[in-house]
Amino acid sequence: MPRASTVKQVLSLVTFVILLLSLGAAGTSLGLIRTNTNDGVTCYFFITYAQAMNSSLVDYNVPTCKLSVASATIATICLALLTAIELISVLFQINIKMLIANIIQVGFFIGSILFLFITMVVVSAGWGKTCATYKNITSSGGTPRSFFNIECTGPQFFRGELLRGPYQPNGTEIITAAVCAGFGVFLTSGAFSLLFMQQLFRVRPQNQRFQSDGHEIALK
Incomplete structure (x- = not known):
């Protein structure tokens, strides 16, 4: 079997790749949410029937x-x-051995998973509620501003005498943001599991090595 040091390097490299993908997913989700909510100022999440029927409202549930x-x-x-931590570990083969450093690293993992999960739930549930509300209203005759109805899977258009648009929010992008956040949760959880595997190899005594038969013996 391969030496413990080789296995640790492989696990560290795989963890880095997974974290890089997760970072890309989280960044994509953040960018799409910011674009479609004007940095949280213009919000169309969790719109209720009463809010949709109130023609004086412009922004909802900011x-x-x-x-x-x-x-x-x-x-x-x-x-x-x-x-960044994992990249340094891969390039310079630096292992984090301090207890405080390990706790901080675990905290970053838990924070990433938790906040990506919150993002996924808020975006998916919020947009789903809005779509359900407007679908119900449209089937019953429309809103006081009937020229504007939510397009759940695309950009928005104002339907008056002339069709104007497209405008934000884009339903496809919002759905993509929720999916990316969920994908990030999955990837980060996988990287977190690999972190534990790395720790198992790091705590092995330095006077042990792997034999070809899969057993470990102490070096003389």
Whole structure:
């Protein structure tokens, strides 16, 4: 079997690749959310029947959009730090042995998973609620502003005498943001599992090596 040091290097490299993919997913989710909510200022999440029928309202449930932007931002920062740590480990073969450093690294993992999960839930549930509300209203005759109805899987258009658009939010991009956040949760959880595997190899005594039969013996 391969030496423990070789296995650790392979695990570290795989962890880095997974974290890089997760960082890309989180960054994509953050970018799409910011674009479609004007950095959380213009929000169309969790629109209820009463809100949709109130023609004086312009922005809806802004705190939920700000929450999604904030959670995606925190997750992206945590993943960027984790990716940088793992890159240093791969390039310079530096193992983090300090207990405090390990705790911080675990904290970044938990934070990334938690905030990506929050992002996924808020975006998917918020947009789903809005789509369900407008679908119900449209089937019953429309809204006081019947020229504007939510397009759940595409950009928005104002339907008056002239068709104007496209405008944000783009339903496809919002759905993609939720999917990317969920994909990031999956990838980061996998990288977190690999971290534990790396720790198992790091705590093995230095006076042990792998034999070809799969057993370990102490070096004389």
